[in-house]
Amino acid sequence: MRRLGSLGIFALLLVVVAILMGGGYGAHQLTINNHFCAACHAYEKTSWDQSEHRQVDCIECHTKGFAYDKLQGTRKVWLTVTGQINPHNDPLPRYPEDTTENCVDCHITDAIAEEQPFFIARHNRYMEHAATCMACHDSGHDRQLQRMKRP
Ligand code: HEC
Ligand code: HEC
Ligand code: HEC
Ligand code: HEC
Numbered sequence: 001m002r003r004l005g006s007l008g009i010f011a012l013l014l015v016v017v018a019i020l021m022g023g024g025y026g027a028h029q030l031t032i033n034n035h036f037c038a039a040c041h042a043y044e045k046t047s048w049d050q051s052e053h054r055q056v057d058c059i060e061c062h063t064k065g066f067a068y069d070k071l072q073g074t075r076k077v078w079l080t081v082t083g084q085i086n087p088h089n090d091p092l093p094r095y096p097e098d099t100t101e102n103c104v105d106c107h108i109t110d111a112i113a114e115e116q117p118f119f120i121a122r123h124n125r126y127m128e129h130a131a132t133c134m135a136c137h138d139s140g141h142d143r144q145l146q147r148m149k150r151p
Pocket of ligand 4: 122
C-alpha cells in the first residue's frame with residue numbers, strides 16, 4: 001500500500017486510457033492469458049506446466065477481483081518496465097490468504113459437499129488448525145525456485 005499514492009493514480013490513468021482506446025475487452029483477454037503472465041513469471045509457468053493444475057489458468061488462483069487485478073497488473077508492468085523490480089529474480093510479495101479463497105471457490109463447494117460430505121467435514125476440521133490450504137498442499141510451483149527468490 002505504501003507505494004500506491006502517485007503510482008496508483010498513474011496506474012488508474014493507464015487503465016482508463018487503455019479502456020478508452022477501445023482495447024477494453026481485447027486487452028482484458030490478453031492480460032488474463034497464461035502466456036502474458038509467463039512473460040514475467042517464466043519459472044512459475046514452467047512448474048505449473050507440470051502440475052496437477054495445468055488446466056487451471058494462472059488468474060484463477062491469483063485473482064483478487066477484476067478491479068484490483070487490473071490496477072495491480074498495470075502497476076506491475078510499470079515496476080517491471082522501469083526496472084524497479086525484476087519479477088524473475090526479486091522476491092515477490094505473497095498473499096496466501098487470498099489464494100486460499102480461490103482454492104475454496106473450486107474445492108470446498110456445496111456441490112462437492114453433497115457428493116463427498118466426509119471430504120468437506122475433514123477439511124473444515126483441517127481449516128480450524130491451518131491458516132491457509134498451503135499449510136498442507138503445494139501450490140504446484142517449484143519450491144526451490146520460489147525459495148531462491150527469498151532474501
Ligand atoms: C510486466 C510483467 C508482469 C506480468 C505480465 C505479470 N506480472 Fe505478476 N508480478 C510482476 C511484478 C513486478 C510483481 C511484484 C509486484 C509487487 O512487488 O507488488 C509481480 C507479482 C506477482 C505475484 C505475487 C504477488 C501477488 O500479487 O500475489 C503473483 C502471484 C503474480 N505476479 C502473478 C501474475 C499473474 C497470474 C499474471 C498474469 C495474469 C502476472 N503476474 C503477470 C510482474 C508481472
Ligand atoms: C492452483 C493454484 C495456482 C495456479 C494455477 C497458479 N499459481 Fe501461482 N501461486 C499459487 C500459490 C499457492 C502461491 C504461493 C503463495 C503462498 O504459498 O504464499 C503462488 C505463488 C506465485 C507467485 C509468487 C512467486 C514467489 O516468488 O513467491 C507467482 C509470481 C505466481 N504464483 C505466478 C503464477 C503463474 C504465472 C501461474 C500460471 C502459469 C500460476 N502462478 C498458477 C497458486 C497457483
Ligand atoms: C479453477 C478451479 C481451481 C482452483 C482455483 C484450484 N484448484 Fe485445485 N484442482 C482443480 C482441478 C481441475 C484439479 C485437477 C484434479 C481434479 O480433477 O480434481 C485440481 C487438483 C487439486 C488437488 C489434487 C487433487 C488430486 O486428485 O490429487 C489438490 C490437492 C488441489 N487441487 C488443491 C488446490 C489448492 C490448495 C488450491 C489453491 C492454491 C487450488 N487447488 C486451486 C481446480 C482448482
Ligand atoms: C491440515 C492439512 C490440510 C489442510 C490445511 C488442507 N488439506 Fe486438503 N487434504 C489434506 C489431506 C490429508 C488430504 C487427503 C485425505 C483427505 O481427503 O482428507 C487432502 C485432500 C485434498 C484434496 C483431494 C485430493 C485427492 O487426492 O482427491 C483436495 C482437492 C484438497 N485437499 C484441497 C484443499 C483445499 C482447497 C484446502 C484449503 C481450503 C485444503 N485442502 C487444506 C490435508 C489438508
